[in-house]
Amino acid sequence: MASMKKSEVLKIVGQNIKRIRLEKGLTQVDLVGRIEARIDTTNISRIEQGRTNATIHTLFKISQALEVPLSEICDVYFSKSV
Amino acid sequence: MASMKKSEVLKIVGQNIKRIRLEKGLTQVDLVGRIEARIDTTNISRIEQGRTNATIHTLFKISQALEVPLSEICDVYFSKSV
DNA sequence: TTCATACTTGCCATATTTGACAAATCAAGA
């Protein structure tokens, strides 16, 4: 399989975040409120939509706010490239 | 528990990458050779050392080269903050 | 319609990642 496009990966990660956030009944504002270091809903929105190629540290902060392992957010379909 | 410091997260992710790469018997040069889109050993080195806060797409490319799920690279110790 | 809440989008400034190359360092052999 051809390697997944960048936009696809970002989209899946964003969907993961949004899904978990909604499962927990949180708004974007709630979420950023749980994060010690500042994060703006602007960024959450862009990340959830897959418009931004977030850094691992940002995703980690989000995972902490959602109280899930970082790896859960990073659960992207995988196939051996070649 | 206080939230994990940024540098710690990056270090753990970097160690994960390095460990998996070595388990597969690959050099950094081998690794970048497996990636379609260019990546330099410069970046691999800095990411493995936790000196760089890599983006999720870069980590995804690395995960593909290592033939492991992205989530395995992102396996960072988790604890409920607060 | 009006209002409130939630989310998205546009823009800006700053910081940092990334790709690239060269040079330096390190380790293991011959």
Place this chain on the structure above:
DNA sequence: TCTTGATTTGTCAAATATGGCAAGTATGAA
């Protein structure tokens, strides 16, 4: 020692993530 391969480090330019704020959009309730 010398050489080779592997990794690290420095520097640079270009691209982009981030934080911040304001304005726009969407939805639903009153």
